[in-house]
Amino acid sequence: MCISFISSKSEETKRLEQRRNRFTNESTATINRPIKSINEPNQPLIGTCEKLEKNYLRLTSAPDPSTIRPLAILEKSFSFVIDKYKSNNDWSYVNSQLKSIRQDLMVQTIRNDFTVLVYEENARIALEMNDREQFIQCQTQLEILYDSGCNNTHLQEFLMYRLLYLLLLNDYKKVNRILIGIDQVTKSDDLNITLEFCSAFRRKNYNQLFILYKHLPRLACCLVNLFIDIYRKQTIEILIWAFLPTFPIEIVTTMLVYESNEICQEHLHSLGVKFLDNTMLIDCKTSRTSFNKN
Template structure:
C-alpha cells in the first residue's frame, strides 16, 4: 500500500489543527471531513495527488474559496512549524503538527479512547491515514490477548494484537459463557442484566473473530449461540445480524464439503458430494436447516415475503430440493408461509396446536471443542416455538379483525376454537366486549382491534429494529 504524499499529510493535519484552534462545532468538523474527502478524491481522479500544490490548497469551509478546486501551480514548499506566539492561523499556509491528530473528536474523548485500547503514539493513526484505510488486507492479524472475558468496544483505530484474543482463547471464552448459561434458568428469558452481559461478551467474541478473519466451524457456533439467545430474549435487531451472518458462513467453501440433496442415492464425483436421501443434515453444518427455518420465521414475523422467495431459490440453486420437502424444520416453516399467504387461519391454529403438544427429545450436551454444534440442552424445538408463537399471536389478531369486519357478533364457542383460548382477549383488553358470556360483539371491538393491529404490525422493521 503506497503512502500519502508528505505535503498532503501536512495539509490535512493543518486543517484539523486550524479547526481545533477556531473551535469548530461538531457539525462544522463533519463538513470539513467531507470537503477533505472530496478534494482528495478529486486529486486521485485527475491523477494529481503528487503534483497538486497542497501548501496553497484552499477550502470553502475556511472562507478561502467559493468551490472545491485543486491548486494546480506547484511552488516551493517549505515546512512551517506552529508558532506559540501566533494564535490566529487564518493566514498561515501550512502547519506541521508535532503529534498526529484525530479528526472530529475532542481531546478528552481521544485520551479516554487511548486509555481504553492502550494506543501508543507509534500505533496511533494520523488524519491522512484515517481517510485512507490504514490496514493491509493481505496481512492477517493474530491476537495475543489471553483474557477469558473482554468487554466489547467499537473499534476506532487499527486493531491492536495485544487487545485481540487468538482462537484457542476464544474457544475457552465461549466454553466459559456456555457454562454460565447452563447455570441459569434456561427455559425463561434472561433478565436485562444477564442478557446485556452475554451480548457484550458475544459481540466481543465476534469482533475478535472478524479482525482475525476467522471463518470456521467455531465461528458458526458463536453466531448460533448468539442467535438462540437473541430469540429467547426477543432481540430482533441482534437476531437479524446473526442470521444474516450465518447464511454467509454456511456457504463458505473452506468449512468443508457441502452436501446436496435429491431423490437419488448416487455419489457425484464432479462436486465431491453425496446425493442421498439419508443425508438430511449437513455433516459440517448439522443445524444449517434449523437456523434457516429461524430465518424464514423471522421474515414471516416482519412480513417480508420477498426474502422467503430468495431463501427458497437459494436452496434450489444449491441442490437441496429434498431437504425442502423432508427436513422437519424447513417443511413446517414453508408450510406456515403458505398458510399465511392463503390466510388459512383455521389450519394455522391446527399447526400451532400440533407444535405446542409435540413431544421432542432434549438435545444431548456436547463440548465446544468437538466438530458438532454446541447445543443448550433445550427442547429441539424450543427456540423455534418462540418465534412461531409470536407469528401465531399476530395471525390471531388478523383473524379476529377479519371476523370483526364480516360479523356483528360471533359465538364465543366458535371464537375459542379459532383462537384456542380466551387469554388473547384478556391480554388485549378485548374481554369487555363479551356479552352475556356467550357472544363477542365484533362491531364494538372493531376500532380497538385496528388500533392494536397498527401498534403491533409497525413494531419490527426489516432490520429487526423496534
C-alpha cells in the same frame, strides 16, 4: 553610512530567510512524520489478551492486539460463557459476552467452523430471548459463512428460520428464492411442518396456520412469536365481522393459541374488543366500531 545601512539590511534579510526556512523544514518534518501502526501493514492481527470474560465495546479506533483474544482463548471463552448462561439465564450478560467474542473473531478475520458455532448459538439464544436485532445480525453472518464453505451441518435449521422470518415480513420474492433452493435438499420433519405453515400463511388460512404453529419446533415458535400478535389481530377482526351477536372467548383462546382466557381477554381489550357485562362473551356488533385497526 549608506553602504553600512544597506549591508545591515542585507544581513537582516538573510537571517529572516534562514529563520523562515528553518521553520518550514521543522513544520514539514512534523507533518510528514509517519504514524506508528500497532500492526505491520498487510499482516493479520493476532490478539494477545487472555481474558475469558470481556464486555462488548464498540470499536472507535484501530484494534489493539493487547485487548483482542486469539482463537484458542476465544474457544475457551465461548464454552465458559455458555456454561455460565445455562446456570443463570442472564441475557444481558451473555449478549455482551457473545458480541465481544464475535467482534474479536471479526477483527482477526477468523472465519471457520468455530465462528459458525458462535453465530449459531448466539442466534438460538437471541430467539429464546425475543431479541430480533441480534438474531438478524447472526443470521446474516451465517448466510455468508455457509456460502463460504464453513460447516453447514445446521443449514436446514437456519434455512427454516430465514424462511419463516421473510415470510412473516411478507417478503415473497426472497421466500420464493429460498423455496427453490429447498427443493434440492432432503427435508426433515421440522422443515416439512414449516413448509406447511408457509403454505397456510400464503393462503391466509389462519385456522390451519395456528394449528401448525403449535407443532413448529420450539425455536421456530419463538421466531413466530415476534410477529404472532399481528396475525392474531387480523383473525380477530375477521371473527367479529363474521359472527353475531356474540362469540365466546374460549374459542378464541384455543384457536389463536393464547396461554389462558385471561391473557386472551387482556389482549382483546387492548385492541378495543368489547365484552357483554360480566361475561366472557365478545360483543361482536359493538366491537366492530371500537376495534383498533392501527
